[in-house]
Amino acid sequence: MPLHILLPLVVLGIAGIAVLLHLIGWSKPATLADDAAAKRAWLEEFPDDPPKRVVLSHDHHAALIETEKGHGVVWPMGADTTARYLTDAKISRTGKGLRIDLPDYTAPRIHLTLDAEEANQWPSLMEHPA
Amino acid sequence: MAQPDGAPRMTDQITFPDVVSWAVPFFIAAILIEVLWIAMKGKGGRYETRDAVTSLIMGAGNVASGLLLGFIAYGFFMVLWALTPLDLGTSWWVIAVCFVLDDLRYYWVHRFGHRIRWVWASHVNHHSSQHYNLTTALRQTWTGTFTFMMIVRSPLILLGFHPAMVLFCGGLNLIYQFWIHTEAIGKMPKWFEAVMNTPSHHRVHHGRNARYLDANYAGVFIVWDKLFGTYVPELEEEKPDYGLVHNLGTFNPLRVAFHEWVGIFKDATQPGITWRDRLNYCVMPPGWSHDGSRDTSEEIKRKYLAHHPEKRGTPGF
Numbered sequence: 001m002p003l004h005i006l007l008p009l010v011v012l013g014i015a016g017i018a019v020l021l022h023l024i025g026w027s028k029p030a031t032l033a034d035d036a037a038a039k040r041a042w043l044e045e046f047p048d049d050p051p052k053r054v055v056l057s058h059d060h061h062a063a064l065i066e067t068e069k070g071h072g073v074v075w076p077m078g079a080d081t082t083a084r085y086l087t088d089a090k091i092s093r094t095g096k097g098l099r100i101d102l103p104d105y106t107a108p109r110i111h112l113t114l115d116a117e118e119a120n121q122w123p124s125l126m127e128h129p130a
Numbered sequence: 131m132a133q134p135d136g137a138p139r140m141t142d143q144i145t146f147p148d149v150v151s152w153a154v155p156f157f158i159a160a161i162l163i164e165v166l167w168i169a170m171k172g173k174g175g176r177y178e179t180r181d182a183v184t185s186l187i188m189g190a191g192n193v194a195s196g197l198l199l200g201f202i203a204y205g206f207f208m209v210l211w212a213l214t215p216l217d218l219g220t221s222w223w224v225i226a227v228c229f230v231l232d233d234l235r236y237y238w239v240h241r242f243g244h245r246i247r248w249v250w251a252s253h254v255n256h257h258s259s260q261h262y263n264l265t266t267a268l269r270q271t272w273t274g275t276f277t278f279m280m281i282v283r284s285p286l287i288l289l290g291f292h293p294a295m296v297l298f299c300g301g302l303n304l305i306y307q308f309w310i311h312t313e314a315i316g317k318m319p320k321w322f323e324a325v326m327n328t329p330s331h332h333r334v335h336h337g338r339n340a341r342y343l344d345a346n347y348a349g350v351f352i353v354w355d356k357l358f359g360t361y362v363p364e365l366e367e368e369k370p371d372y373g374l375v376h377n378l379g380t381f382n383p384l385r386v387a388f389h390e391w392v393g394i395f396k397d398a399t400q401p402g403i404t405w406r407d408r409l410n411y412c413v414m415p416p417g418w419s420h421d422g423s424r425d426t427s428e429e430i431k432r433k434y435l436a437h438h439p440e441k442r443g444t445p446g447f
Contacts, residue, residue, distance in 0.1 A: 027179040078178035080260040107379025
């Protein structure tokens, strides 16, 4: 197919599908129903490291996890979730909560939406065992 | 067939259509139909905006990388074509045989793609979505050229299949695989499931469940998996959980495309390991590590069976 047809087709196709999916309502981030759901989401990524403690965010979009090996977070990847340990993380406050920078090419930056109390509490929880 | 010395062969100048680019309108239409089907029926799969856009950008990047780097593989094939005295021509049965043999080639390249980390570094992005829909089919590699897997096509060229025909068959193979990336289709008729790769068989391939790891490498014909012992059926009681053993934490297409190459570089250049370890980080199966701190698929299955001994001997174990 000639490039002058293929290129607009691809660009418009991607943009059109993106708009359609958003209008249907399929852009909502994953929700963790309860502590058990957060625990399951963590175990999906780290099946050998069962959580000792789970702290769910007020909007149920993220969870702070504590295991024998250390602290980690579960957060939404679109309609699903993923999880990482916070080893060598740099944590900073943002207007909406916390920003976590990790030395991990596959998850370099995590933005957590937290209320003011959580944003104050979580950094210390991430550093100190319960 | 073989020509007298110096005489041009009948297929030296042939061209085949670039079927993949001609299929783009069909891809877009089919995705729209699947989206509307799921939206109206409330079943048959899941979509998420950023995941789908990432997959589609990966697909566009794959086409772009083909335009930029395709000359490397094609040049290699044309060198082989100049060397071989064989020319099978372009009759319909030759194209049909080429298609079947190229599908066998696909099976092995795909299997290498899951068992050799250097090749996995290219293929991993196709498995990096936690969704399984028609956009996932288009989440294709940008770095296939660097795996050197074009070598596996050499026997076909040397046997007398023209490079353009081989690439044409490869394009048809890719188009066939598009429609099997869906949850909207349950199972096909039994005879079809027995011979052909289907949505059900390929859902298994995309599953990160211990049971489904390293299974169903087929492109078009599932018979290769049955022949080489890698076939696992989709079980009613165990729905595939899609994605990677360790899922990505980014939708950035650049990170999706290159993350495993970065991982190989970091692992192979770390201080304090032997040169053999460095090589092994490139060529051993994904999950291999010099100190045993990570899990390969065999180890994941072994650990799973330690917790679920009753599953031993069931499909995939």
